[in-house]
Amino acid sequence: MGDGVVLLDFSLGMFGNRVKIALAEKGVNYEHKEEDLINTKSALLLQMNPVHRKIPVLIHNGKPICESLIIVEYIDEVWKDKAPLLPTDPYHRAQARFWADFVDHKVHEVAKKIWTGKVDELEAERKELVENLKLIEEFLGDKPYFGGEAFGFLDIALIPFYRWFSTWETVGKLKIDSPKLIAWGERCLQRESVSKFLPNEKDIREFVHTVRKKFGVD
Numbered sequence: 001m002g003d004g005v006v007l008l009d010f011s012l013g014m015f016g017n018r019v020k021i022a023l024a025e026k027g028v029n030y031e032h033k034e035e036d037l038i039n040t041k042s043a044l045l046l047q048m049n050p051v052h053r054k055i056p057v058l059i060h061n062g063k064p065i066c067e068s069l070i071i072v073e074y075i076d077e078v079w080k081d082k083a084p085l086l087p088t089d090p091y092h093r094a095q096a097r098f099w100a101d102f103v104d105h106k107v108h109e110v111a112k113k114i115w116t117g118k119v120d121e122l123e124a125e126r127k128e129l130v131e132n133l134k135l136i137e138e139f140l141g142d143k144p145y146f147g148g149e150a151f152g153f154l155d156i157a158l159i160p161f162y163r164w165f166s167t168w169e170t171v172g173k174l175k176i177d178s179p180k181l182i183a184w185g186e187r188c189l190q191r192e193s194v195s196k197f198l199p200n201e202k203d204i205r206e207f208v209h210t211v212r213k214k215f216g217v218d
């Protein structure tokens, strides 16, 4: 098992990837259990996350922690011997949480509407996604990482989605116009904790194709 930690996960899922990256950054050993989200969820998942029935779930010493951003904060608080993931300054910590919430609600949710929907009817969403990525790019500015010199919480929140950019572009018939964000994504990919876990673009495209077929939008 390793460090009393089990991760219920789905390899292509952006949210589980956040947790794997955080665990790798902290050097935590864990047992990985892959969930079959397309067919049947395991009894363990339903028991550990009865409210949302979603992955990721981190089980630490038998107790579940749900919701990826909450899990990343938990990891940061429990494994304190390595560099912190959240900024130490309260204002910067609040900013990191604000933008991580923005990633979930203004990037992921808008992108998901596009890649699961009838793209030609979603012109407003396609524009919004491009604009929202520009907003987060503005917050990055010229810093190497969102928190400054060190890779941290907001980088972890956004980087799993970076691998989806090319699929968002092709499926969504849009062009992501954020060169600094792309450079940041490539910089993050140079870290082993990131490159080891992000799925390849071909698998993402195939997954999206399967979902779109299932929803009858293609």
Ligand code: GS8
Pocket (backbone or CB within 6 Å): 010, 012, 013, 014, 015, 016, 037, 053, 054, 055, 056, 066, 067, 068, 069
């Ligand atoms: C989202 C988890 C989620 O959507 C978080 O952990 O941050 N806000 C949550 N998980 C997906 C898989 S990744 O796309 C999931 O478990 N889906 C199964 C379902 O919706 O039934």
